[in-house]
Amino acid sequence: MAMTEECLACGAQAHSEVLPEFEDDLLGIPVILRNAVTRTVCAGCGEETTEIPDLENLIAAVAVARALCPVQLNGSDIRFLRKATGMLAKDFATTIDLDVASFSRWENDKQRLGGHSEKLLRLFVCEQLHEQAPAVTYSAAMIPRLRLTPRQHVEDLRIVMDRVRVKTAKDQSATLRWENEARAA
Secondary structure, three states: OEEEEEOOOOOOEEEEEEOOEEEEEEOOEEEEEEOOOEEEEEOOOOOEEEEOOOHHHHHHHHHHHHHHOOEOOOHHHHHHHHHHHOOOHHHHHHHOOOOHHHHHHHHOOOOOOOHHHHHHHHHHHHHHHHHHOOOOOOOOOHHHHOOOEOHHHOOOEEEEEEEEEEEOOOOOOEEEEEEEEEEEO
């Protein structure tokens, strides 16, 4: 659905539309956002802007979705998951009882995580963020059951997020939430 508004740069008419699909590198994680991102193009000056709604909850939903995706984490994934929690590397490492230098090696792809350490990291991230991502199905019991696929066996991992309207039966109110699917291409 297209909308019109005034361009902030020149005052001419600007046309906005919700894009059916938009690809982004969200804090280092490739994502596809469906039915959410608004693109505005000014008819006068040609300025184009995009707006991603509810960014904080989107980041949380992508983090939980990535933590639940059974493909081994790489350094970019680990850095994204840490940033999604809002923690500094030192604080994150201390919280999961890890040496800061070791955590730095994980984030910089200098050292691989063992399966137990990786699952602990995933569990911590999900426990921190799952309430911000209620449309992403999660329970703590899911993490130990993950059978991690080596990263080199997955050519291109993308997290796909849809903006959905959820109605509750109790009060019939609708809220917008992020729903996901992991896609390996």
